[in-house]
Amino acid sequence: MTTFPCSLLTVRIIRMRNLRRADALSQSDCYVTLWLPTASCEKLRTKTVNNSKNPVWNETFYYRIQPEVKNLLELSVYDEDTVSPDDLLFTIRFDVARVPVDERVVMHFKSDPKAQEDLEVEFLVESASGPPETILTNGVLVCREVCTLEAEVNQTKRHKSKKDLSLSVKGSCEGTHSFKLGSDAIVTPPCPSTFHYVKYKEPILDVSLPKSKPRYKPCTCSYSTPKEVPPVVLNSLPKGEKVPIVEEKKYNLHVKVNDCQCSCPEDLDVRLGYELCPQEQEFLCKRKRRVAQALKQVLQLDYDLQEHEVPVVAVITTGGGTRSYTTTYGCMRGLQHLNLLDCITYISGLSGTSWAMSHLYRDANWTQNDLYEKIHEAKKQATKSKKDMFTKDRIKYYQQQLNQRKQEGYKTTFIDLWGLVIEYMCNDGKNNHKLSEQREALMYGQNPMPIYVTINIKDKYSTHDFKEWVEFTPYEVGFLKYGAFIQPEDFGSEFFMGHLIKKLPESRMCYLHGTWSSIFSVNLLYIWNRVSSSEEFWHRWTHDKLIDLDEDPYLPTKPYEIRSHMYVPAGELAQKIRAVLTDRFSVSQYHNFLKGFQLHNYYLENECFQRWKATTLDYCPNQLTEHEDYLGLVDAGFFINTSCPPALRKQRKVDVVVHFSYSAGSQTLPLEQACTYYKQQGIPFPNVVLTEEEKKHLKECYYFNESETPGCPILIFFPLVNDTFRYYRAPGVKRSSNEMDAGNVDVSSCNSPYNTFSLTYSEDNFDKLVNLSEYNVLNNQHLIFRALHAAVERKRQQHYEN
Incomplete structure (x- = not known):
């Protein structure tokens, strides 16, 4: 300040x-x-x-x-x-x-x-x-002084019919307030009403009086025109005093300007800063102790790991609908059998992976408990018939839930309906679980911290031209690029210049699932990129x-x-052509919690902004997100099918990335795209290069360690392939002749039962996919252990060098 x-x-x-x-x-x-x-x-x-x-x-x-x-x-x-x-x-x-x-x-x-x-x-x-003006800034966003205007209408006499008195302050959070002057002499809505506006924007109050017919004056043979109120310059009004603006026989209008609201960071409801929030820092302290004990046992170390020797391990997943939902359980069971779940600090996901993650985190001790029951429940949901998705009763439920959401103050879209469909696909009945409730699973550092990923987009731009990473954790929701975060309980509420203006109820998890896996946000340019990987023709x-x-x-x-x-x-x-190419059927929309903020004069020099600067509008500050009323959030897979970016925040200091690919089609393309993106952004990450021949015959696991690059994590990459599993039912245990069918898992052909648009699996196919993904983890434990040993040694060496 x-x-x-x-x-x-x-x-x-x-x-x-x-x-x-x-x-x-x-x-x-x-x-x-x-x-x-x-x-x-x-x-x-x-x-x-x-x-x-x-x-x-x-x-x-x-x-x-x-x-x-x-x-x-x-x-x-x-x-x-x-x-x-x-x-x-x-x-x-x-x-x-x-x-x-x-x-x-x-x-x-x-x-x-x-x-x-x-x-x-x-x-x-x-x-x-x-x-002088008091401002708050994180070096990228600037919070300026906000004043409030309280407007109060008192009706002294009844009107024959209801009439509207309208007040507007251009540039304010609220924009316009309208009051109905009723025949019962009661003003609705109840007064006073409040405007929030930026003090130094020269705000002006415009008053529109109830319309009345011109009156004929016989003495002058003319008509008298209705009275008008001249614009009121708000900065000219005395602070804290009621000022009469309109005084009529039947009603009057008074306003009062209150002093500025911005005095210190604690007064803001948006946290400005790129550092990790205090709750996550506290979690990391607790988690490190658990990880240190787990690593000592897993790696069979003959010494206790000191705090500076404990590596941060992040499990990164990709999206893929029911396929990624199912595969996540197999990978987690494989890690659990190797006693590695306690060695992990972060798990990130998007799309269908988020469905599985949120199911796991309903149990506050899920990593300590056997996953059999959770996988059995997931199997029940993945294999049940989806025919009842649009029965009369189900549609009635959808309508009732969407109406309730609209009444709460949300701007409902088709993506909210999609979220309710996901709720039906993954649950028996209504799921009231919320993101903030997952904090219980982190209270003692007993589980890895979940991170869910989406991107913010803009109308009439492809995701290659405009995308901004947004992360969701049980502690915060925020933009990596702008360093602005809010509590998940407040996500969707109305904000202005960092202040919470109107609190809305926290969204249920199903609505977030719709946002994180919004397949209905596809546009023609995304399809074009899948074919050509270039938008140059359309740009021209x-x-x-x-x-x-x-x-x-x-x-x-x-x-x-x-x-x-x-x-x-x-x-x-x-x-018109551009509008057709970039138009999306539906986009998840939430009130923009960056609304009102302005960019700092030196924002382009800020290292953290530069790390995530990746839109064509970054040099056009008047067109960036802080000027929008709503965020437009879509599945991050419409840019790159990865949930890795939040784990690569400098402040998280991730040492090992265990990357599970659940993609359809090419298993390496999303990772290659991510590597290209990280290189452009100057983010240290291993350079994954495979020959065309290697891509045709993918192995189950790859190890990449560029130890000479400072800050570069070790990468363990698991493509979704069926290699030795077809011959082995467990590592080193060959299948008998009557077990060969269980190893026949088609995850790559165009006729695969696991395509992204398949919502229902047979029980056999569900079991095969879970077993395959578990086997691939177990069969490559040596590479995971190698990465953990290397990370510990690197941490120890860095400490001695410093």
Whole structure:
């Protein structure tokens, strides 16, 4: 928490030279809009200059800015049309931080050097009067001071009919409140109502009075127009005092502005920081003691492991519907038989793996108990008929649950219905389990910590162009990229600038399952990528253009500053094609807990942001997630079928990754894609390279150890293959002739009974898949033990070197 002075930004739109034609028969009717969302909720604009190639405006605009946030001014040039919507010719984005303080700078933005098209703008940044502003930041997101406006309507007389009084504060969390003035003289909803808004955004209250008919005045032979209330500048109102805004015979309106809410990090309901939360750190201390004892026994060490010698082992899984749901149990049983479950610190999953994980974590001591009962229950669910999924009673239940969820304040989508279908597939009856309840399984460090993974996407962008990793644990839900986390009980509730505004009930686990495995969020570009692995063709024809601008004078750009560029929207046909390619049938939507935050001026230099920066909009801060009302969450498999990224957070210091692949098709492709992604992001990870011949004849397990790369974990990779299992019923125990059928498990052909869209297995196929995945673990225990020995030795060596 620090205080920083504000500055005054003056922008003078001077003129445009050699403006392109937007109309065939005349020059453009041009105007310029200014958008600086970090300083104002309003888009400002110049007057329109008609039919001119060289329009002159000479109009001046003022903004109060906070230099600690990234102030990216967008200047958009439009051609005004009277019949059709105005045409956006281009937008220039300019980083205000590049303007020297107290120095008037006239910039020439040359959008088309050949045509000598040139927008001339003058900038001046100088100190602003008034007290400094208190801000909180983690180096990427900035929380600014938030004020509240309490509005109270008192009705003194009855109305003949119900009428609405509407209040709005643009840029506030609530936006608009409406009050019904009833014939019973009771105002609904009950008063007062509250607006939350950013103090330094120059907020304005607009009041819309109940509509009334104009009254005829005989003496003047005219009609009197209904009364209007002029806009109220909220920063001009006295703090803590009731101020009358409307006083009528039948009702009156009073408002009261309360002081700012941001004073220290503890006041926020969103945790800003990339470090692990205190609850997870406490868990790690307890878990390390258990892991140390387990490793001593498993590795048959003749000494006690010290805290600094205990490696962090993470089990990483992939998605795959019922296939991954089933295989997870076999892998866990294999690890349990080797006494390795107590050696693991984290287990991460997505899609169908999350169904199995949440089932396991209903038992607070599942790793200490025999998994027979849990596998028997999973078998019952995987093999039961799914015909009753859409009976009349079941549909009635779905409708009742969705209505209840909507009444609670959630924005329901088809993915919520899909979550209820998953609930039916994996349970007998309603499952009231919630993510926060899994903390009981971590209370004494008795189990590995579960991590569930999804990605946040954006409309009209493919997952290759825009994706942001979101992790779910029993302790927190948060963005790896932004370093912002909330408690799982609050996920889905309404937030503004880090403050919890409206608490909603915590979602049941089934709705999260729908989000983590949202197969209905597929789009055409994802299918195209499965075939070609490149979007270059579609980029060329459908994407907007971002062009680096020539500037005069040239202002040096520091590493944290953004170069000026011009944005030119794609044509109407290209936009329609792009909309078709990127459209998803349904996306899971939750209230955005980043809403209102702003990006720090130095966010691009932040190491943690850089580690997860992977979208085309990372240099367009005005288009990033903190400006959205809702998150759009989909199955992470629509980018890469892996749950590994959260385990690779620097702060988790994972030493060994045990990677189980449950993918359909190529078993190595998701891992290869992940390795390419990690390399691009600068994340240490083994470089997995297999020849085409090796891919045709995959082994059960692979060991990768790049010990010379600092921070690089050891990787144990288990593809889903049937190799020696067809001949051996247990490691070293050959099958008899009448046991050969049990080893005939088809996990790779197009006719496999385990395809991703198969929801029901036969009992025999379920048993075969569980036994196969368990066998592959048991048969390669030597590689797992080798990795654990190597990790212990590396930890000891690192300690002595330090």
